Amino acid sequence: MQTLLEFMRSHPVGGTLSKNGWGNNDFFGATAKIYKPHSVISRQDDHNDGIFVVKSGWAILYHGLPDGERQIIDTPLRGDIVGFRGVDGPRLASLASITELAVYEISSKELLKAILSQGHLGKKIACSLARLNAILAEHLMNTGRRNAMRRTAHFLLELEERLSMVGLSAHGRYECPLTQYELADILGMTAVHVNRTLRELRKADLVSFKSGYVEVINRKKLVETAGFDSEYLRYR
Amino acid sequence: MQTLLEFMRSHPVGGTLSKNGWGNNDFFGATAKIYKPHSVISRQDDHNDGIFVVKSGWAILYHGLPDGERQIIDTPLRGDIVGFRGVDGPRLASLASITELAVYEISSKELLKAILSQGHLGKKIACSLARLNAILAEHLMNTGRRNAMRRTAHFLLELEERLSMVGLSAHGRYECPLTQYELADILGMTAVHVNRTLRELRKADLVSFKSGYVEVINRKKLVETAGFDSEYLRYR
DNA sequence: CGCCGTTTTGACGTATCTCAAAGAAGGTGG
DNA sequence: CCACCTTCTTTGAGATACGTCAAAACGGCG
Known part of the structure; x- marks a missing residue:
């Protein structure tokens, strides 16, 4: 005890x-x-x-x-x-x-x-x-009111912030072992559509999700398209 | 104090x-x-x-x-x-x-x-x-993995259960002052589609949502189509 | 090398959204 | 009690974001 x-x-x-x-x-x-x-x-x-x-x-x-x-x-x-x-x-x-x-x-x-x-x-x-x-x-807003792009962008930024807070992400790069199937079940989409969305995010030079790593490429634009504000993740 | x-x-x-x-x-x-x-x-x-x-x-x-x-x-x-x-x-x-x-x-x-x-x-x-x-x-599952019908049915059942627990619903009937716009913003849909969905639920004799009141018509079928299990609402 | 899970791509289907407008319904003032 | 206004509901026609199905390519691993 x-x-x-x-x-x-x-x-x-x-x-x-x-x-x-x-x-x-x-x-x-x-x-x-x-x-x-x-x-x-x-x-x-x-x-x-x-x-x-x-x-x-x-x-x-x-x-x-x-x-x-x-x-x-x-x-x-x-x-x-x-x-x-x-x-x-x-x-x-x-x-x-x-x-x-x-x-x-x-x-x-x-x-x-x-x-x-x-x-x-x-x-x-x-x-x-x-x-x-x-x-x-915030996940509810993702699935309820954000389209595939914003939603995916938002979640990848959330992960980055959460991982940073515990020392597992730095300089916009972190390890992420999730498959696109799992991402789909998080984001309320199909794996196929997750795949296409990730490609678009990549082509727009916002983030890359590849071989177990996520890299934020253009944070400013990414934050903007996601409508991301990390305030909700603060502990104290 | x-x-x-x-x-x-x-x-x-x-x-x-x-x-x-x-x-x-x-x-x-x-x-x-x-x-x-x-x-x-x-x-x-x-x-x-x-x-x-x-x-x-x-x-x-x-x-x-x-x-x-x-x-x-x-x-x-x-x-x-x-x-x-x-x-x-x-x-x-x-x-x-x-x-x-x-x-x-x-x-x-x-x-x-x-x-x-x-x-x-x-x-x-x-x-x-x-x-x-x-x-x-549960709301996340609604918006993420349940279609309009299941989702709407599930939420109306949730309301019924929550209201019952505080004495505001009985015999499957309760007052509900939400507009269809508000319902839409809860369920992550448009008001128009909420309207059509409510009509279907009504036509299938499952629930009616009308003039400020909700009436559960066929609870068994409703619970089944919603995949509803009230366990998550228990306090103790 | 061959296998299995994952990613990627294509063609096609559909649930849900958008736009628009016509009813109801409820509330307010005359 | 009626006329009016606003908000809400209902309906229709057409658009689209996303899903489905299917198969090929990729990649790590034994």
Whole structure:
């Protein structure tokens, strides 16, 4: 219990992750579990409590629909908290790894109990959830009111900003292991159309998405066509 | 300060709102402010902290895009907490009333301070945010992976469930003051297409949306075409 | 080298949007 | 109680962004 409290207390809901030593595997005795690429960490509809904190690697949180389609809800990155629901009940989404993935897992019930006595915890969880809210709202605007170009541009900029905040992107270039199929399930499009859209973005000298890397070519123009404002990603 | 604490402590993140006396205007000294229909309670990009708790009436939380379009993020209903961000900075969305609206307003800073010393508060806020997350995720599936019919059906069922939980819907019938334009901005469609979709839903004897009221006609078929599962709306 | 997942391209189909205008419906003032 | 105005709903005809289907090219990997 002491371990859990100390662990979460030190959790950098605040983007200083890359600067402090939090990334150490045995931090305060909490050990991360490692998953192979393309494995399922936790499955939609399963009844297990437990929330995850990403230590390293790429993951997707998605929900499958009856007709076989799926929507990717979020791509949790280093430091992100995943799966908190606050009530008992089945999981609403599945969590899967894209790359090799290291995650800390802690019991939701324990965390809730801890929140009651540890104000700092409650505040951190609340702030983390509020930020996720903002991200989801922005994804909603993407699928609801932005066309393929703006939408794709916006998401690539979001990734860049989020990765920068945890030290995983610099100079407009970052590693991105997502396939165009996955991109499609994030953006609410088909893989074919994602492909054509990426080509256009490339031809317009805005961004390139190629062989696992994203490179922002003309940031000013890209930000403008996306209508991107990073404010919603701020932690504090 | 005592007022704030007591007020939030009694806040029914739990759907028992209609059963207890929380709805009284002068509950624990906290007084709701009343807004006329179609007034703006708080504006996107403004720098004011302050979160709202809906006492009665309909509201929309929306974000306007550079090109003049807008996406409605949520329709906060009785008991819902709106606008918590956890960090200083401009508001990410505007809050406007549809009907006459009564809302409690409390300072975000005060609330954060209170969370630190009052575990119950932190837990409540966290649970409330987690539920909002689930709702946003479902809206994302709507716009991303469900066609006009499923999407519209799903949202009307969501409203019914949410309203039922706070005593504002019964027997599949509820008041809904949204115009088709607003519905369009919620669902990421045009008003014209919303109209045609509603007609189809009506012709298929699934739901009717008419003159301010929604009536579920054939729940079983409606739930099936929407792929609706109310689990994500549960508070506890 | 051959395999399998991914990317790319082409031709064609359609759900949804756009534009435009005609009804309803509700509210206001005379 | 009627005339008027505004907002909302409804309908039609035509346009298009995006989806579907299918196949070829590419690329990493055993």
